[in-house]
Amino acid sequence: MKQLQERIRQEGLILSDTVLKVDSFLNHQVDTELALQIGQEFKAIFGHQPITKVLTIEASGIQFAMAAGIALGVPFIYAKKKKAVTLAEAVYSAPVHSFTRQEDYLISISQKYLGPEDKVLIVDDFLATGAALVGLVDIVKQAGAELLGVGCVIEKSFQEGRSLLESQGISVHSLARIASMSPGEIHFIENSQTLEPVKESAGC
Amino acid sequence: MKQLQERIRQEGLILSDTVLKVDSFLNHQVDTELALQIGQEFKAIFGHQPITKVLTIEASGIQFAMAAGIALGVPFIYAKKKKAVTLAEAVYSAPVHSFTRQEDYLISISQKYLGPEDKVLIVDDFLATGAALVGLVDIVKQAGAELLGVGCVIEKSFQEGRSLLESQGISVHSLARIASMSPGEIHFIENSQTLEPVKESAGC
Numbered sequence: 466m467k468q469l470q471e472r473i474r475q476e477g478l479i480l481s482d483t484v485l486k487v488d489s490f491l492n493h494q495v496d497t498e499l500a501l502q503i504g505q506e507f508k509a510i511f512g513h514q515p516i517t518k519v520l521t522i523e524a525s526g527i528q529f530a531m532a533a534g535i536a537l538g539v540p541f542i543y544a545k546k547k548k549a550v551t552l553a554e555a556v557y558s559a560p561v562h563s564f565t566r567q568e569d570y571l572i573s574i575s576q577k578y579l580g581p582e583d584k585v586l587i588v589d590d591f592l593a594t595g596a597a598l599v600g601l602v603d604i605v606k607q608a609g610a611e612l613l614g615v616g617c618v619i620e621k622s623f624q625e626g627r628s629l630l631e632s633q634g635i636s637v638h639s640l641a642r643i644a645s646m647s648p649g650e651i652h653f654i655e656n657s658q659t660l661e662p663v664k665e666s667a668g669c
Numbered sequence: 670m671k672q673l674q675e676r677i678r679q680e681g682l683i684l685s686d687t688v689l690k691v692d693s694f695l696n697h698q699v700d701t702e703l704a705l706q707i708g709q710e711f712k713a714i715f716g717h718q719p720i721t722k723v724l725t726i727e728a729s730g731i732q733f734a735m736a737a738g739i740a741l742g743v744p745f746i747y748a749k750k751k752k753a754v755t756l757a758e759a760v761y762s763a764p765v766h767s768f769t770r771q772e773d774y775l776i777s778i779s780q781k782y783l784g785p786e787d788k789v790l791i792v793d794d795f796l797a798t799g800a801a802l803v804g805l806v807d808i809v810k811q812a813g814a815e816l817l818g819v820g821c822v823i824e825k826s827f828q829e830g831r832s833l834l835e836s837q838g839i840s841v842h843s844l845a846r847i848a849s850m851s852p853g854e855i856h857f858i859e860n861s862q863t864l865e866p867v868k869e870s871a872g873c
Contacts, residue, residue, distance in 0.1 A: 489781065490744075493746060493782065494744055494745070494779075495745050495746070497738035497739045500735065501739065518698075523727065524731060524749075527735075528731060528732075531735055531736075534701035538701075541698070541699050541701060542697060543697065543699070545728075575692065575697060578698040
């Protein structure tokens with residue numbers, strides 16, 4: 466997605482070889498117009514399939530799951546990182562390790578909202594180590610639902626997330642794939658190119 | 670907002686006199702079509718003013734801030750509850766007490782995204798004790814921005830949130846105002862009616 470790559474070049478702050486800050490337009494302050502276009506792009510990629518629900522994780526996946534849900538005309542669900550006081554009923558849950566924060570947490574969704582009849586698109590802001598996405602995939606399996614694909618806004622292609630998901634036979638599409646970056650420099654992969662993932666432990 | 674009241678009657682689960690669960694369509698699974706209509710409703714109420722930014726708190730405010738931002742054609746910002754590893758620069762922050770979880774937390778936003786030139790609409794899913802909203806109001810003041818109003822999706826009018834905000838001269842509008850509730854029963858206030866708030870400490 467050319468427009469997204471341009472915004473990342475213009476506004477993204479590269480803090481290190483692995484940490485990219487895009488909080489001026491994607492995940493703190495959000496450009497609603499761009500978010501809607503991101504939703505349309507997910508529709509262009511995945512919309513030929515009979516998706517019934519979009520699934521993401523709070524908090525920074527919500528705006529993109531909402532945009533995808535708007536484009537596809539379906540509801541979305543966001544997994545919670547903390548059990549809500551009002552979430553008393555049965556949940557599907559999966560453990561996730563955050564490399565960014567160096568902590569483990571549990572993600573969960575109510576069993577009422579996902580079942581064998583559902584065809585799911587998972588959406589998130591970043592694909593890096595893939596840890597959170599693997600947790601969501603696990604939840605889709607527990608629900609007996611069918612996973613139709615994983616769509617991410619930005620992919621750090623030099624980390625292992627994509628290969629982790631693809632090794633499970635999952636269709637993965639990212640709208641901006643970063644081959645490499647360092648302060649002042651960023652290289653994107655066009656979708657026709659391939660890149661060998663490198664094992665790394667810093668995530669975002 | 671009639672359609673919202675009907676959905677609350679049909680799908681809302683009243684767990685006690687103070688706890689209402691709306692996670693089948695508002696804040697866990699989200700009806701994207703309804704969320705967009707909620708955004709349009711906020712535009713109808715506040716859109717005559719020159720709003721430059723919508724402000725909310727992660728996570729369950731995001732979908733409604735996004736909907737309001739879409740309707741108004743402006744970006745939104747969500748305050749974070751935890752300092753991000755990538756949020757290294759100066760922030761505005763305010764303490765919030767959660768009555769639901771019985772814990773204190775700090776909300777913060779980057780100083781880069783809010784300033785004296787901004788005219789702000791604050792949006793959230795629930796108005797109950799008003800604790801989180803008062804924290805956001807505090808942040809708007811710190812930024813020197815102008816607060817044009819507070820819009821909430823559901824208001825528990827029997828709690829003190831509204832009077833807390835109105836005592837600061839803030840214009841408060843909620844799309845569904847609950848006068849009272851108990852399992853199996855719910856009463857809404859029409860916007861022409863008034864109700865004396867009762868001091869209570871259970872929030873949502």
